[in-house]
Amino acid sequence: MDKRRTKRGFTLVELIVVLVILALLAALLVPALTGYIDKARKRQVIAETRMLTQAAQTELSALYGSDEFAKAKTSSLGLVVASKDGSAITASSALVSAQTRYNDMVALAEVPSITNGKGSFFIIANFNGAIRWTVYNDGKGYIGIFCKDDGSTETFTEDEVPRYEGYSEYFGKVICMNTVDSHTPNRGDDAGGPTQTIDYWSKNNLYAFLGIKGYDFDDWSK
Structure with missing residues (x-):
């Protein structure tokens, strides 16, 4: 018998079965792959947040013992020690060296999204030169804190x-x-209640300000 006559293609039913199997495999693999990618990106954001924190802490530690910092902190409610454009924020001042220090910090941190300008961050520290908060947006949909x-x-x-x-x-x-690590008396104390203090930069307060679910502002009325 001619072998060419014995060959046949897939039937429609067989093709449908194969497609169904492929669809089932995709349904199982895609969520797992997506979850893996998500976890990998989150680990990367954690690493970059720590790199920024360490670089900023290194710059702050070097600055802390300087005359420039000693003179500026005595007259400032808030002091910008590193700034991308050299500017201050409302009700604060900025060191003359703030922009240079920002550039040095970014170079030390080596975080790509900050170097290329796609990401953003801010860091809050006390006047002893210790960082309390780093909030970093990688510019790709994730935020590290x-x-x-x-x-x-x-x-x-x-x-x-x-x-x-x-x-x-x-x-x-x-x-x-100066509001970091120093607690402000509750203004309700005038009513004769027990002395209370307000930590404006507590975890509850910052997370609540950022709108993160599960966190409420500290109860300052107690």
Whole structure:
């Protein structure tokens, strides 16, 4: 018998079965692959947040013992020690060396999204030169947050931090504030209640300001 006559193609049913199997495999693999990519990107954001924090801390530690910092901190409610454009924020001043220090910090951190300008960040420190907060947007949909209070570095999607843009005045800056690590008496004390203090930069307060679910402002009325 001619072998050519014994050959046949796939039937329609066989093709449909193959397509169904491929669809099922895709349905199983795509979520797993997406989850893996998401975890990898979050790990990268954590690493970059830490790199920024370490670079800024190195610059702050070097600055802390300088005459420039000693003179400026005595007359400032807020002091911008590093700034992308050299500017200050409302009710604060900026060191003359702020822009140079920003460039040095970015070079030391080697975070690509900050170097190419697609990402953004702000850092809050005290007047002892210790960083309390680093909030970093990688420009690709993720935000990393370092919290000194509990030593954590967490990642969120931009949708999970809906009010990040509310801090736009702080972007590209490292700011020392006298409200960090110093607690303000509750104004309700005049009513004769027990003495209470307000920590404006507590984790509850910053996360609530950023709009992160599960966090509420500290109760200052107690």
